[in-house]
Amino acid sequence: MSPAFKITPAGSFDPDEQRVLSPTEYLKRFGHQLAESRGRRLSFIDAELIDDDRHRRAVDVHPLTELLERARLSGANAAPIFSRASSVDYTAAVSRFVQRDSNALLCFRIGLQELEDIPNASVLSDYVRELGGSPGQTVLLLDGGPLQIDDAEDLAHLLAMQMARLIVRGTWLRVFWSATSFPDKPKMKPxxxxxxxxxxxxxxxxxLRIKDEFPVVPMFSDYMLEFPGNYLPLNVSPTAKLFYSTENEYIYCKGRSTRVGDGYGNILSVAAQLVSIEEMKVSDYSLGDSYIHGLAGGIGKTGNASMWRWCSTDHHLAMVDEQLTRLLGIPRERLVPSIPAEQLQLV
Incomplete structure (x- = not known):
């Protein structure tokens, strides 16, 4: 698994520091966090949301360069994500990254709506070469963004047609298809x-059902349990809530604001409601499921918004892993989680 981290703007409340970090503090702690959570495993970094004057003033270089250099100095393995819409300064930072390391990997993101505007396969390859990179060392990420569709087959055929026109087998290091149908702020009562x-x-x-129509069968990616537009800084009391993925659905379980009632203890009734559904996995399915079952039973601390997001995300990763291995016919060995759940700063 190679995660793509979309770096959100500074300004959110930090649960560890119990305060809002300045943009400088926020950017400079990134490398240590990435190394601590990922080690030398590859991670892709999308810094386009912090490609602005506020974050540029916080460091001596472009924010993307700051993140990549901090990661390198901390022993982490990070590579940039860029797009055709990236600013001149952003693409210059990508070029500097490639010039520093001739073996550097890149990730080129293409939006679903962009595909029709690209005339041929050479345009994509040439764009990467103009940055100093090589298509053979670049992951091509076809990004469907948020989907609202009734017929998955129609979209799959459309994607196959566009990929057949724009992708030549053996050109790119990997090709991924990514999308989400996770809802954006649904109106729900506690x-x-x-x-x-x-x-x-x-x-x-x-x-996968029509894989013979594709020049390259794309690998799977999704947004996990995030809607792509929810990236603004937050410095307000959170609502007790849990997200959960099943084989065919996303589940949104909403409680009360932590400003009322039992405060962060409001999450306990949310967890109890979630574990009562038929699709809820057993506690040893994942660390996240174990944590949710513990909340439902009133075991341990209530945690905070970061922990609630973490446990939902951990379950989702286990669910997708199970679905992919089954769909692709790959043997899968079930391991009982043995590592205590801790907050993952980058989730």
């Missing part, structure tokens, strides 16, 4: 549970 179809997963199932 104490309610809502279900939403995992259309993004259904599209990938459709892709």
């Amino acid at each position: 104490g309610t549970l809502a279900r939403f179809p995992r259309s993004d997963w259904h599209v990938y199932e459709a892709i």
Whole structure:
């Protein structure tokens, strides 16, 4: 697994420091965090949301360069994500990264809506070469963004047609398809549970059903349990809530604001409601499931918004791993989690 981290703007409340970090503090702690959570495993970094004057003033170099250099100095392995819409300064930072290391890997993101505007395969390859990179050392990420579709088969056929026109086998290091159908701020009352179809997963199932139409069968990616527009800094009291993915649905379980009632203890009733659903996995399915079951049973601390996001994300990764290995016919060995759940700063 190679995660793509979209770096959000500075300004959110930091649960460890119990305060809002300055942009300088926020950027400079990145390398240590990445090395601590990922070691030498490859991670892709999208810094386009902090490609602005506020974050540039916080460091002596471009924010993307700051992140990549901090990662390198901490012993982490990070590579940049860029797009055709990246600013001149951003693409210059990508070029500097490549010039520093001739073996550097890159990730080139292409939006679904962009595909029709690209005339041929050479345009994509030439764009990477103009930055000093090599298509053979570049991951091509086809980004569907948020999907609202009724027919997964139609989108799969459309994607196959565009890929056949724009992608030549053997050109790119890897090709990924990514999308989400996770909802954007659904209107729900406290104490309610809502279900939403995992259309993004259904599209990938459709892709594999017609895989012979593709020049390269794309690898799977999704946004996990995040809507792509929810990246603004937050410095408010969180709402007790848990997200959960099943084979075919996303589940959103909403409680009360932590400003009222039992405060952060409001998460306990949310967890109890979630574990009562038929699709809830057993506690040893993942560390995240173990944590949710513990909350439902009133075991341990209530945690905070970061922990609630972490446990939902951990379950989702286990779910996707199970689905992919089954769909692709790969043997999968079930291991009982043995590492205590801790906050993952980059999730």
